Amino acid sequence: MLVDYHTHHERCGHAVGRLEEYVRAARERGLKEIGLSDHQPVLHIRPEDLLPEVAMPLEELPLYVQEALALKEKYRGEIEVKVGLEADWVAGYGEQVRALLAQYPFDYVIGSVHFLGDWDHTDSRQLAGWETRDVLTTYEEYFEQIRAAAASGLFDTIGHIDVIKRFGYKPERSWEHLLEETVVAVRDAGVCVEVNASGLRYPCAEQFPSKRMLEMMHSHRVPLTIGSDAHKPEHVGLGLDTVVALLREVGYREVYGFTGRERYAIGI
Structure with a gap:
């Protein structure tokens, strides 16, 4: 395991552990790089209408970046700490996200589609949303938003693309x-x-994206990065050995890391 570019921590409300605990866990597991990528504050739903423990409050964002930058310096020479963010793509809110991102010196930004309107389809508390939806129509809506996120120019990588x-x-x-x-x-x-290895821990029981989608990506020469989506320090790197073995089977021989929003190849 060389890198893990998707981790969360206690500020988002649904993860546990301080940022430094994730850095130390990565160092102990022998990773060369650890990406800190907590959830962007939700912009399209008023705080009073938002379910608790979804993402960090807006006032916490500068504190998160400040702490992450300090850890980057503290552990320099021991492990590369990358300062990132998992940002939401929601149609109609791209410019607000662009303005927010421009305020901070991120190494990389993950673009994810958690919300279809106000419905967070990744939240286990909101599974009732499926009861009133046609599944194929929902998939069509979801992947339309993924394509829009990719085309927006806001993000360096697309997170858990078939989540x-x-x-x-x-x-x-x-x-x-x-x-x-x-x-x-x-x-x-x-x-x-x-x-994203976290799918191995969910009912879908496979990484995001599927092997079939990875085969398509390889044929189209789509560059990849890897992440555990850790929400506990002990989950840092979890499942990435399985992911790397699959990538090699599909034909990949490198993944990508980021510094200052520029990517570079890392051999696997």
């Missing part, structure tokens, strides 16, 4: 065309795609 499958809801009709359209869109946008 819509997280809780095991899958269309009865074929949806492979959505994968192909999306892979072509991210290729054309020139963004990296994250291979």
Whole structure:
């Protein structure tokens, strides 16, 4: 395990542990780089209407960046600490996100689609949302937003690109065309795609993206990065050995890291 570019911590409300605990866990596991990438404050839902423990409050963001930058300096020479953010793509809020990101010296920004409107389809407390939705139509809506996120120019990498499958809801009709359209869109946008090991711990029981989607990405030469999506220090690096073995099977021989929002290759 060389790098882990997707981690969270206590500020987001649904993870545990201080930032430094994640850095120390990465160092102890022999990682060369650890990416700190907590959740962007939610911008499209008023705080009073937002379920608790979804993302860090807006007033915590500068404190998060300040602490992450301090850890980068503290552990220089021991492990590379990358300061990142997992940002939300929500249609109509791109410029607000752009203005927010411009205020901070991030090494990289993950773009993820957690919300379809006000519904957070990644939140286990909101599974009832599936009861009133057609699954294929929801998948179509989701992947349309992923393609828009990739094309926005806001993000360095697209996070857990097929996370819509997280809780095991899958269309009865074929949806492979959505994968192909999306892979072509991210290729054309020139963004990296994250291979996220956390899906191995959810009902879908496979990484994000699926092996089939990874095969498509390899054929289209889409660059990748990797992350555990750790929400506990002990989850740092979890599942990445499985992910790297799969990437090599598919044909990949490198993933990408980031500094100052510029990417560079890391051999696997």
